[in-house]
Amino acid sequence: MKKLIVPVIIVLIIIGVIFWHHNAGAPQYNNRGASPTKATSATFNKQQYSLTDPTSLWVVVNKLRPLDPIDYAPSDLVSVGNGQEMRAEAASALKSMIAAAGKQGLNLYAASGYRSYDTQVAAYGSMVKAGGVSYADSLSARPGYSEHQTGWAVDLGTGNCSIDNCFANTPAGEWVAANAYKYGFLLRYPKGLTSITGYDWESWHYRYVGVSLATELHNTNTLTLEQFFGLPPAPNYQ
Numbered sequence: 001m002k003k004l005i006v007p008v009i010i011v012l013i014i015i016g017v018i019f020w021h022h023n024a025g026a027p028q029y030n031n032r033g034a035s036p037t038k039a040t041s042a043t044f045n046k047q048q049y050s051l052t053d054p055t056s057l058w059v060v061v062n063k064l065r066p067l068d069p070i071d072y073a074p075s076d077l078v079s080v081g082n083g084q085e086m087r088a089e090a091a092s093a094l095k096s097m098i099a100a101a102g103k104q105g106l107n108l109y110a111a112s113g114y115r116s117y118d119t120q121v122a123a124y125g126s127m128v129k130a131g132g133v134s135y136a137d138s139l140s141a142r143p144g145y146s147e148h149q150t151g152w153a154v155d156l157g158t159g160n161c162s163i164d165n166c167f168a169n170t171p172a173g174e175w176v177a178a179n180a181y182k183y184g185f186l187l188r189y190p191k192g193l194t195s196i197t198g199y200d201w202e203s204w205h206y207r208y209v210g211v212s213l214a215t216e217l218h219n220t221n222t223l224t225l226e227q228f229f230g231l232p233p234a235p236n237y238q
């Protein structure tokens with residue numbers, strides 16, 4: 001019997017090595033998201049832009065990620081019509097999207113674009129005065145925590161429906177939901193993902209992230225920036 005022990009150990013080691021190699025080659029899945037997502041394109045570089053620099057195309061702002069500096073203001077704001085402004089690149093993309101919608105006979109406009117730190121201080125402050133902090137938090141971002149302060153976000157409207165989920169059921173709203181990624185825009189607060197984004201569904205709020213990231217998110221069926229970049233969910237302020 002003793003003569004058998006050495007060969008048996010060798011065979012077990014060989015089986016172990018084969019099994020280990022097999023598992024090392026198994027496909028990897030991204031389990032961070034709330035729902036399974038397709039694998040990211042091998043060629044897509046997630047480190048292309050900063051997620052924290054307030055000037056970055058990919059800056060991620062949420063209830064755990066305030067702008068730094070807190071009173072940041074972009075330097076290249078331009079008009080997007082309706083008395084609203086966005087950063088130049090986003091403004092140009094929005095104008096293209098509005099023109100494309102127009103060609104389909106759809107009315108689309110910017111109801112609210114860039115909002116300054118001071119504007120948010122006033123808006124949030126008056127809501128705190130009216131109903132307290134939790135009331136204010138349910139309706140408005142805290143100053144320094146609003147995506148609108150980056151100059152990359154826009155609230156859209158059509159006809160007399162704007163900044164309301166009536167937008168989702170309008171022809172313009174449906175067209176935007178299907179086509180926004182082609183112009184570099186992302187529906188930032190999708191339905192059912194409040195536990196990740198910190199915001200209830202806002203069918204009218206779009207964030208410009210550029211065509212390459214918006215298309216990658218679309219192609220991989222990834223709904224939030226938090227899931228795509230593996231950032232912690234941000235349901236509440238700290």
Ligand SMILES: [Zn+2]
Nearest residue numbers: 153154155205
């Ligand atoms: Zn908004």
